[in-house]
Amino acid sequence: MPIPSTEAPELLATPSELRSWSARCHAAGLSVGMVPTMGALHAGHRALIERAVADNDRVVVTIFVSPAQFGPREDFARYPRTLDADLSLLGDVGVHAAFVPSVEAMYPPGLVTRLDISGPLGERLEGASRPGHFNGVALVVTKLLVAGLPDRAYFGQKDAQQCAVVRRLARDLDTGVEIVVCPTVRDTDGLAISSRNLYLSPEERMRALAIPSGLAEAMAQFDAGERHSSALATTVRSCLENKGLDVDYVAVVKADTFSEVETAAPTNQIVLAARIGNTRLIDVVRLGVDTAPVGRGV
């Protein structure tokens, strides 16, 4: 296992600085791992970063809240920004470089290039609720991969549709980058850890436990033999609605295409999005793969 660095990470501010850093690593025969983030780093990011540090000789974490993936009425302006704390965590975990570009450095004036994630993968579920979101994610992730040329890039399973989009684009564009998807990290009560949990009041945080609770109930139903996706989705939906959550969608999908299935099978995923007050949360479980999130019976 590579020895983690004990120094503060090298700060890189432009795509060309990132490219030079990566080229130097590769010229020295060192493998490069990249963890793309929007900052506000939490235990979920930490798990991705630790995995990247274990797998690679050098690791760069990117911290960039990309306006391209936020809709006009979304939380771009209020998205939490905690750069000092983030950089201190990166030092603790032994990350070698932090790429922290400005919006201008990433999106030069006059930019006209767009990426379009078409079909159910880009247009259904998260794609339908957040029009243009995955095109924005695809653009920024492609720019990061092209500039950083990592051997591997790390993403969290909680953003399941994003993971499928990124896997697809890495293959479609022949990036040669291995996309590594790491398990969702949950708080002890079962709620998936997310930067957006910071928006929840204590009362909303309690009600949010309907999410792991509903998913756990549907998983138990699946384990007991239920195969109708509609029955599994209804279980989750009822659980969320009983606690006053405003359900955006609950669906059972294939992991790679995000097309919905009528008959649920192992490796299919139950995905959901719901609002609690002004906060929109998403979650996912993989049937027959994940252990049920704790928090049942809340």
Ligand code: PAF
């Ligand atoms: O998951 C995120 O934090 C973002 O969508 C990503 C992958 C860093 C792209 O901005």
